[in-house]
Amino acid sequence: MNNMTLYVQRDSPVHRVDPLTKLLFVFISIASTYLVSDHLVVLGILLFTFAILLTGKVFKSILPVIGVSFLLIASIIIVQGFFHPDRTTVLFEVGPFSIYKEGFSIAFLITLRVVNMVSAFGVLILTTKPDDLVEALLQKGLSPRFGYVLLSVLQIIPQMVALTGKITDAQRARGMETEGGLWMRFKSFLPLLGPVVLNSLTETRERSIALEIRGFNRKGKRTFLNETEDYRYGIPLRIALVAFFITVIVWRVIS
């Protein structure tokens, strides 16, 4: 059932780092690439992120995730390469259009940043079970009600997708067209979505009764079912990350 997440089960040092340190890494990695606008530094950060993914044995799994952002990257390169406001130096010409050096340089920088953003999140997403992340956040004081919301989404969506299969078949059996012209396809949108929405809203009623019975609204301190896993290298890694980030900020302010 749990095919929603991108988590990859491996045994690696990255998997054994605690989720909050990885969260900190994601934030600092992305913020640094946007603070610094030097190609080499950004490339360095990106290569470092790749190195972590390789250590975590999940480098192959990040490629399709980067692929999802392909359209974004392509549009950045095309639009900025041809049309960036500071265009002066022609790099080379494609038919009637010319690619400008300034625009291409910026497009390249943004591409590096986007790939780094996706890969940095990849470090967190591919090597951390969502349950572990939410549990770590709960222990840091996240409201348990909110923790429930985050985790139940991951369970509800596959259920709803399964339900839509049934509804699509049922509506087709009643003669609904799901292929054809744009208007035809558009008209079938509501008959498909309506029953699923109604169904899931009615289900929320049962679910909230079930939760209330189990003391969902109880005040007071909660205990945890699972024992905390022994994560490693947490404190030194955090210190290193924060030190790096301070260096970046100082460097940015000075230069």
Add this chain to the structure above:
Amino acid sequence: MKKKRMWTLQFSTAAIVLIPAAVGINFLGKLFASVLKLPLWVDAIGTVLASMLAGPIVGAIVGIVNNIVYGFTTDPVSFVYAITQAAIGIAAGIMAYKGWISNVGKAIVLGLVVGFIAAIVSTPLNIIFWEGTTSNVWGDALFAIMLAKDMPLWLASFADSIVVDVPDKVVTVLLSFLIFKGLPKNVKLMYDNSGEIERL
């Protein structure tokens, strides 16, 4: 009947359970749009519906959770747009509360406003993160044309977002409105915050 309060952090259990369901509805809207090959995203029906049912704050939470979960499961870039989704939820929630969902005409106005707000919030994000593009072909074509004519970057980027967001949000709000009108009354009352009608 006491009128329900718009701004409250005291969520009923039903309102909390509504959040994951609404995120699921967002997800399905997007899924159906791609299955039917519609040229729109329609990925905010759940957000708008939750705002109509349970107010702006629940709507905003749905928006944020939606993009976090989507970022976790499909495309990390969507983390960036969590703020846009939150703004959509807040805008739709306030206007729905003020009665802008009483008929189709008003719902279209609501859609236009939500679209504009989405564009206003997205533009700075687009400029900060990718110098103005949105990765929607039509919007980016317009963006390129405007840059080629030496118009300022922010204006071109805003136009880029408007072209994409306004039609999408008008359709989204209209669909949510039609679904909302079709809901049975006991479902609508379930998320009411007054706590007097039905306290689960």
